[in-house]
Amino acid sequence: MTDPVRDLFDAKPEMARCPHLAYGPMREEAAPRWIERIQAYALTRYDDIVAVLRAPEKFSSVMASGPGSVTPLARRLVADPDTSSTLRAQAQRRLEISESAVLLNADPPVHSRQRKLVNRAFTARRVLAMEPSVEQLANELIDAFIDDGKAEMVSQFSILMPMTVIADILGVPAEMHPTFKRWSDAFVAGTGSMNLSDDTIAELFAAVDEFYDYFTEQIARRREEPTDDLLSAIVGARIDGETPLTQNEMLQMLVQFLVAGNETTTNLLTSVMYKLVTDPELMTAVRADHALVPKVVEEVLRLESPVQGIFRTANEDVEIGGVTIPKGSNIYLVYGSANRDERNFHEPDRLSFDRASEGNHLAFGKGEHFCLGAPIARLETRVGITAWLRRTKEIALEADPEDVEYLPSFAQHGIARLPLRFTA
Template sequence: MDVHDPVAELFAAKPDAVRCPHRAHALLRSEAAPRWIDRIQAYAVTRYADIVEVLRAPEKFSSVMASGPGSVTPLARRLIESPEVGEDLRAKARRRVEISKSTVLLNADPPVHLRQRKLVNKAFTARRVMAMEPSVDKIAHNLISNFIGTGRAEMVADFSILLPMTVIADILGVPSELHATFKRWSDAFVAGAGSMALSDEEIGEIFDQVNEFYDYFSEQIERCQRDPTDDLLSAIVQARIDGETPLTHDEMLQMLVQFLVAGNETTTNLLTSIMFWLLTEPGLMAAVRADRALVPKVVEEVLRLEAPIQGLFRTATEDSEVGGITIPSGSNLFLAYAAGNRDDAVFAYPDTLKFDRSGDGTHLAFGKGEHFCLGAPIARLEARVGINAWLDRTSEIMLDCAPEDVEYQPSFALHGIKSLPLRFAA
């Protein structure tokens, strides 16, 4: 008899469970109602229909704590309340709490969310994203050129981190000499997501990075106010719509944090997961080499099967019913997008990568409804262009380790491979 509880192991971020969270998700979906998970102090909502129901009712389910109890703001409150924390670090934590009072996009509710979305939509138009393709393609090929002569690469460090990081840094006008620092800031903002076991010392290190980020971009915001250019930061700073209040300084900082994380962490995980599927799913690599039109379909299926963001949180603003049970006002819910993406009530053969899903629903990897991911077109572009660059530059790619030795990040909320060593023929 199996003495392990896959659900408990997943939310404790045990290695085998985060590597393959699908068993835990299937168990949760099979239950009569959302299950209360004590470790994260939230109800796990795993059925597609229930998740969509919550997402479509922002008036009843607030996004104010969308990133959950391990995100940066709750960690800041923990530092402020800890008697062991020095005054310098406590001041940095207070700064985060103060800035976070300006809810933005991911954690904003109507009507604030709608106002912000209107103000920045121009920066993410289809025309603007399409215009980025030559630049993204050049970045991808330049990265591969750095190691193409060696016949070996580590997908995460040599490519998957650097492509989206360089793209978002360029979009925000960050100079190349600061790219490594930029990545360090990104890591700090996601360090607690999906992990409940950070020490006060580790949290303190996070806030040193957070403070650096705020200092740098506060200066850049002031520069763009004086002398705007054609980058995304200037578009945010200068955003104006008749009848709408311009973004405040703190709203801009919060927005930049979200663009930083969304532009780095999630696409890094997506690119690596796509490569892993291409190398481990029989016949898949040969199929896409023979027909490049399949690449966007593989991108969508890997988004569904290996959602980089496994789920986000909502908070009930009133007593509500989800999945047949009452969710008391003030309760948190963890919307497990990854579980909904494998719900057989919506997807035929849900655990299988299929090129044609025309008869199925749409996956939840980018959310749904009002909070559908603003950067989804950029993530799709980077994934498609990045994988095509690998196919352009190689005739064969092989995994340089056993598939079962591949390790995943210790998080129930983010899903990403730590390291993927490759061998290839140029």
């Protein structure tokens, strides 16, 4: 008899498609469950997760991306005597840079200082000013396939949209965009995937090294000649009484912006479209009133959270749900489960336009670590989906829904390919 929880953390295809087959039983247990595969206690209830997020003094963010991410991989490579000299040097460089705790994996007061320094680059005014260029980009991407009557959404739209936006924000020229995407893939490759081959690991660290080389040079250039991009804002960030960001802090911050600006929004865009093309009533309602698009986006964020979970480390012995979690233990906060917790959301598996009175979803986290790029992700998805609705009369899935392939990860949730046909 199969165990859905074990299958989930082994990233079996059926669980990658619907991790909620495991989340429901885990929530009913109430007590945190020890997951041997990821060496962490999994928390699945909304209130338990929010309590952890609101207590950074008890729960450190130092291992936020978990055991499958690039830094733990680097640690294992450096410790392995059989690692090649080239790969060892690349892994060592990653460890040296990652020693600078930054935003996602930083605790107060370091996180508070960094957040203050970069907040100005993510103001509502700055994000609102991006809308015309994001709308133009969405239409240019659709122009490339509108006459074909069909498109594969992930490769032809969902990847290109956020990649181009974050590349432009960081001042990366258009001819570098494919390379930029390859770097992003390298940093996200290990997250939630525990079975990487030696060749994949070597390619991953070669790409990571390229990223560091490129942006080390770009940081030096921005110091000499600042421009109107996010990288210049990071390099020049100054607040009275606060120490400027170090070189390694900036590089680590750029990694986080790269990944957050690409993979998560790609998955969100595709999941919103999948929901629309598999729910005719919803599609009809949204076509009749484009003002409903932001509500659909919020509900898909809750139902199909691109980031299914994040890690914390206990700074002291703590008791949760009757279980004592020892100091130093890793805790996996399962956002995807919390966002369908029946104790917090009425009819949690149903998309509803009226959840204003219910608990807020955790797709972007909560508290001081709430995602800096959330306004940009929301903007890109709202504008991108609205552009599809305006440019087409009908959109249909050109595949059986059961054949739609999902990414093989327990931490990242998204569709690998989404073939569509439409009438212009």
